[in-house]
Amino acid sequence: MKHITSYAHIKHRRLTANGSLIFDGSSSGSLPEFLTDAYRAQGMSYPKYHKMDTLCKLGMLCMEAAVKESGMLTEYPLDKIAIVLANAASSMDTDRVHQASISDKAAYFPSPAVFVYTLPNIVIGEIAIKYKITGENAFFVSECFDAGLLLNYLEALFHGETQAAVCGWVEADGDAAEAFIFLVEKSNKSSNFKPLNQEAITELYNQ
Amino acid sequence: MVFTSYSNIISPLGFTSQENYQAIRAGKTGVQNMVLPFSKEPFCVASIGEAEFEKQISKVRGASAHTRLEALSILSIGDVLAQSGIDPADRRTLLIYSTTKGNIDILEGRYPSIPSERAYLPAFAKHLQDYFKFAHTPVVVSNACISGLLAVIIAKRFIEQGTYDNVIVCGGDILSEFTISGFKSFNAMSAEPSRPFDANRTGINLGEAVATLLVTNKKELSAPYHTEIVSGASANDANHISGPSRTGEGLLQALQNTLKDQSTEDVGFISAHGTATPFNDEMESIAFERAGLSGIPLNSLKGYYGHTLGAAGVLETALSLEAMKHQELVRSEGYAAKGVSGNIRVIESHQPKSYSAFIKTASGFGGCNAAALFRRTINHIDR
Amino acid sequence: MDALIEKLKGQIIEQLNLAEVKPEEINPDSPLFGEGLGLDSIDALELIVLLEKHYGIKIEDPKDGKTIFQSVRTMAEYIKSQGKS
Numbered sequence: 001m002k003h004i005t006s007y008a009h010i011k012h013r014r015l016t017a018n019g020s021l022i023f024d025g026s027s028s029g030s031l032p033e034f035l036t037d038a039y040r041a042q043g044m045s046y047p048k049y050h051k052m053d054t055l056c057k058l059g060m061l062c063m064e065a066a067v068k069e070s071g072m073l074t075e076y077p078l079d080k081i082a083i084v085l086a087n088a089a090s091s092m093d094t095d096r097v098h099q100a101s102i103s104d105k106a107a108y109f110p111s112p113a114v115f116v117y118t119l120p121n122i123v124i125g126e127i128a129i130k131y132k133i134t135g136e137n138a139f140f141v142s143e144c145f146d147a148g149l150l151l152n153y154l155e156a157l158f159h160g161e162t163q164a165a166v167c168g169w170v171e172a173d174g175d176a177a178e179a180f181i182f183l184v185e186k187s188n189k190s191s192n193f194k195p196l197n198q199e200a201i202t203e204l205y206n207q
Numbered sequence: 208m209v210f211t212s213y214s215n216i217i218s219p220l221g222f223t224s225q226e227n228y229q230a231i232r233a234g235k236t237g238v239q240n241m242v243l244p245f246s247k248e249p250f251c252v253a254s255i256g257e258a259e260f261e262k263q264i265s266k267v268r269g270a271s272a273h274t275r276l277e278a279l280s281i282l283s284i285g286d287v288l289a290q291s292g293i294d295p296a297d298r299r300t301l302l303i304y305s306t307t308k309g310n311i312d313i314l315e316g317r318y319p320s321i322p323s324e325r326a327y328l329p330a331f332a333k334h335l336q337d338y339f340k341f342a343h344t345p346v347v348v349s350n351a352c353i354s355g356l357l358a359v360i361i362a363k364r365f366i367e368q369g370t371y372d373n374v375i376v377c378g379g380d381i382l383s384e385f386t387i388s389g390f391k392s393f394n395a396m397s398a399e400p401s402r403p404f405d406a407n408r409t410g411i412n413l414g415e416a417v418a419t420l421l422v423t424n425k426k427e428l429s430a431p432y433h434t435e436i437v438s439g440a441s442a443n444d445a446n447h448i449s450g451p452s453r454t455g456e457g458l459l460q461a462l463q464n465t466l467k468d469q470s471t472e473d474v475g476f477i478s479a480h481g482t483a484t485p486f487n488d489e490m491e492s493i494a495f496e497r498a499g500l501s502g503i504p505l506n507s508l509k510g511y512y513g514h515t516l517g518a519a520g521v522l523e524t525a526l527s528l529e530a531m532k533h534q535e536l537v538r539s540e541g542y543a544a545k546g547v548s549g550n551i552r553v554i555e556s557h558q559p560k561s562y563s564a565f566i567k568t569a570s571g572f573g574g575c576n577a578a579a580l581f582r583r584t585i586n587h588i589d590r
Numbered sequence: 591m592d593a594l595i596e597k598l599k600g601q602i603i604e605q606l607n608l609a610e611v612k613p614e615e616i617n618p619d620s621p622l623f624g625e626g627l628g629l630d631s632i633d634a635l636e637l638i639v640l641l642e643k644h645y646g647i648k649i650e651d652p653k654d655g656k657t658i659f660q661s662v663r664t665m666a667e668y669i670k671s672q673g674k675s
Contacts, residue, residue, distance in 0.1 A: 036609070047628060050609035079442070079460055090309070090328050090349055095385070099314045102388045109643050112635040113606070115389035116449045116572060119307060121350045125573030128443040134460060137441050137575045138357060141347040143329035149346065156364035161440070161464055393635060394652050450631050 002158060003193035005072065007168075007182035007204050008065035010058055015041070017065040019207065031177055035061070042068075051113065052126060053094045054172040058179040059085065059123035060130065063166065066181045072164050073131055076185070080163040082136035083124045084153055089173035090120045090141050123170055136162055145169050145180070147201040154196065158186050169205070180205050209363045209436045210429035211581065212373075212421035213290040214525035215283045218414070218512055219253050222263055223286065228529035232557060236511045236540055238400045238412050245315070245384040251399055253414030253513035254382050255279070273334070274310045274318055274325065276381045279417040281338055284377050287419045288339065291428060293373050295339040301371045302345040304332050305358035305378035306517035309349075311385045335377075352480070352571030353441060354378065355418070355520025360439035360579055362422040372424050378521035379417035386516070387413055393449070395484055403481030403507035403539060404488045404553050406546030411482045414513025418522035429584065432528045437564075439579030440464035449572055451487055455494025455549075457576040458568060462498040465566070465578040473582070474503050475562025476536050476554065478527040480569045481507020482514050483541065487570060492549025494576075500566070501550040510540025520569050520577070527565050531583065536560050594666045602662070605640045606633050618662040634659060641665075645674040 008017040013025040013034045023041035025034035035057045039049055042064055049060060067073060072081070094117040101110050116122060121139040128134065136157055140149060150167055157165065168181035182204060184196055194200040215223060219237030220230035230237075237253035264270045264278045273281065284302070287293075293300055306328065312318075313326035324330045332345040348358045355378035362374035380386075390396050390413060397410035421428065422436065429435075442464065444457035452458075477500060479491055488507075495501065508523050515522055530537050539553045564582040599613040608627065616627070622637075623629050634652070637659050641647040647669065649655060658668045 047608070047610050051607045078445075083443070088327065088329055092327065095308075095311065095314060095326075098389060099385060102384060108388075109639055110388040110392040111639050112389075112392045112449075113632050115392055116632060118385075118389065119349070119351045119572055121571075121573040121575060122448050124350075125443065125448045125575065128445040128574055129447070132445050134443050134445045134457060137350060137353075137443050137573075138348065138361065139350045141328040141332075141349050142344070143333070152365065152368065152370055153361070156361075156368050159364075159368070392639070447630065448632075 002184055002186050002196040004182050004196055004200055005185045005193045006066045006070040008062045010062055010179040018069055022065055053117040055170055056123045056126045058172055058177055059170040062179040062181040063127050066183055070183050072183050076164040078132050079134045080161055081133045082157050082162045082165040083127055084138045084167045085124055086140040086142055086169055087171040088143055091118045093172040094118050145205055147198050151198050209366050210423055211432050211434045211528055212423045212428040213287045213431050215286040215419045216522050216525050217279050217283050218416040219255050224525050224529055231511055238513050251412045252382055255415055276310055276379050277334055280335055280377055280379050283417040283419040287421050291421050295341040298342045299372040301343050301374045302341050303358045303362055303374055303376045304345050305348045305354040307380055312383050350575055351573050353569040353575045353577040354517040356567055356569040356577045357441055359524055363436045366424050374422045376422055376521055377419040378518040380516035380518050382415040400541055401483035401509055402541035403483040403509050404547055405542045406544045408483040410484050412513035414515045416512055416515040416518040416522050418518050418525050420521050420525050432532050433583050433585045434581050435584050437580040437582050438465050441577040444574035446574055451490040455490045458494035458570055459497050461576045461578040465580050473563040474566055475560055476565050477503050477505040478523050478567045479505050479507050481509050489547045492547035492551045495551050496549040504536055504552045504554045506537055506539035506554045524567050531565055595662055598662050598666055601640055601644055605636055622659050622661055645669050647672050647674055
């Protein structure tokens, strides 16, 4: 029996974990300010964070919030934890920045530190590095949050080596910024957690 | 069992898998020095020639309504549908599209009459769905340079789970100023045809290609290659977003999970990722040695096609299936002298060989790695 | 030279997004790579972009970066030697 054991959201510039508010930046400030303030509010100390693009920052903030209230990282071998994420805009937010850096021939300064973020799965890589998770990876791109697709793929992974998973939706496109991360564990312990199914994923996403 | 079925490769070397294989057998390469529309300086790339492109897309319905990648994808998917007789409207059939950048050239303002929304991957995929009338919304996989191989593995997993009977896996990426300028800023581009695993390798060539492979549980559709997708896995280095692990951790883990409980005695070759950057090839050689695969001959196809990004895993799998069907090993183009520390055996000439399995691997930005094992289901040789 | 070093510190912090580092925390003679600022291979390439963008200096062979980017002072000396400060 697989369960969803923890989850976190960033929606309307509010960061919440398992339904509790962690940081509220909804009434003031820009998106970059929110991303910095929410990082500080969580007491994170990870200087690399500031080098990341919006997509990765959203993923890191949500992951930190979700994993803080979970024992997943110590209860499962890190090579048996999968990371499966999805969004609609891929890396479009950073694609535009890179495109702008090459559109003026007189000021042609493509930056490697920008270009590397023009792949959506870099957020998986950043999470993997920070939490030393080395299991299965997949990044899907779909028009809107697709609980069925994620559930299908998680079920397939749990048939193999995977024993736990970081899963969710991380979207950055201009001012639109949203993230939802949930942790799934395959364990035989009796549990008060929600069993993994499409209704549960959808319900949590819509919270 | 999950089988590989019909395939197609569209590249500078041809518009079918067979054409591509024959071109490689004849010693051709798609990589050349050329001046691209957006730059005065020449780049060493593998580009599909304009004349051939125009000729081929005249076969596509409403050609001007599609971007370059859409038109090439329609040709490639269309070829596999025609060969296999699969009905895209069948509810048991899915399209998985693998790409890193999709219609990225829309951002360059190349298509005034095409809605800019199609720069978004879901809209791109929807365009292909509408063209062929696929029953399901295509699944898009965008996982850097392992996208193609990962898409093949995902196809197998979905079929085993019972969700679908047939999955059409299409991988594609075009040459664009976007990717060329980016890789150049990384100082990763070679000014000459790339030399995977060679002592004098200096970096990658970028290439464009679209490749399609039908993955199915229907034995009667396995006739083209009589080959099963035995196993596959992905893993992350958890080391650096652009630099591979120095010790090949992630690739080793992907190989170990793929080869768990599997004999490698009948494995004829490894189709490696082999981008020809100093660090990548070094990392791969270490991972192969650590996985105990030093004795198995190995090639990289990047010397023929350049790095085709989201297409690479599908293209290189299809080409390797052709090689196994012909019971041949394909030379690793660009290789002359070993330039990696891991113990590997690079294939230096085309040659006949009896074997019934091969391993395909891929590695990419974000620390991702993937591996898969393909094995023949019959023993007769159809050379 | 000191003014150039101070200017470079600010530019490095900005170009490399070292949000938690203050200019006075950067010792101009300390190694930029390895311990200390925690810079990596992407940062090395970004420093090349910095020199081109702010000083019009093109480094064709990134291997030259090894000596140029040893410390903020060696960077400043290199810029001076190119007559670009």
